[in-house]
Amino acid sequence: MSVTIRSIHTTIDEIHSEGGRPVEPAARVAVVLAVIENPWAGQGFVQDLGPTIDAVAPELGKLLSARVVSALGAPVEAYGKAAIVGLDGEIEHGSGLIHTLKFGDHFRHAAAATTLLPAVEKRAPAGTVFDIPLKHVTDATIRSHHQTVEARVPDAPRADEIIIGLAAAAQGRPHARLAPLASEQ
Structure with a gap:
């Protein structure tokens, strides 16, 4: 089974100033979103999502991870993922596609990451704004990299x-200045 993609959207944000101070180099975040046909649409309740996940998730993971890393144009320091399901689907449809190593490991390898890949998933109508959470790729306790990107x-x-989307940042938040987590333990 191949996934049916209606469109792919790529966004690159660059922050050059924050808090009245320059950000040098500019803080860069890339987001790639694929709008796909829900592979379970019109089938009623499907008990075993596994075969379709096995067929679709690796294809999407490979495609989106290559695109978001390329769009970022720099080494990935923070990353996240998203699944926003249309109103006739189940949240489990999106979760099934992104919460599998068959999807996420493509991004982990491309980003040289070892940490959990944070996610947002929800059911929503067209045009809904959602936030993709980002965490550091090798140490989830690095507070400067806890951020979100709106999509x-x-x-x-x-x-x-x-x-189905992926987000990548080349750095933490501009001018991050919170104490390390270890300072509170």
Whole structure:
């Protein structure tokens, strides 16, 4: 089974100033979102999602991880993922596609990451704004890299679609100055 992709959206944010001070180099975040046909749409309740996950998740993981790393144009220091399911689907449909090593390991390898890949998943109508959480790729306790990036596709997800996305940052928050977690333990 191959996934049916309706569109792919790539966003690159660069922050050049924060708090009235320059950010040098500019803080860079890339997001790649694929709007796909929900592979379970119109089938009613499907008990075993496994065969479709096995067929679709690796294809999406490979495609999106290559695109987001390329769009970032720098080594990945923070990362996250998303699944936004259209109103006729189940949250489990999106979760099934992104919460598998068959999907996430493509991004972990591309980012030289070892930590849990944080996620957002929800059911929502087209045009919903959602935040993708990001964490450091090798140490989830590094507070400077705890951040979110806002994403939206104006005409998606349609009722029978899912948005699957990846986000990558080349650094932590601009001018981060929170004490290390170890200082509170």
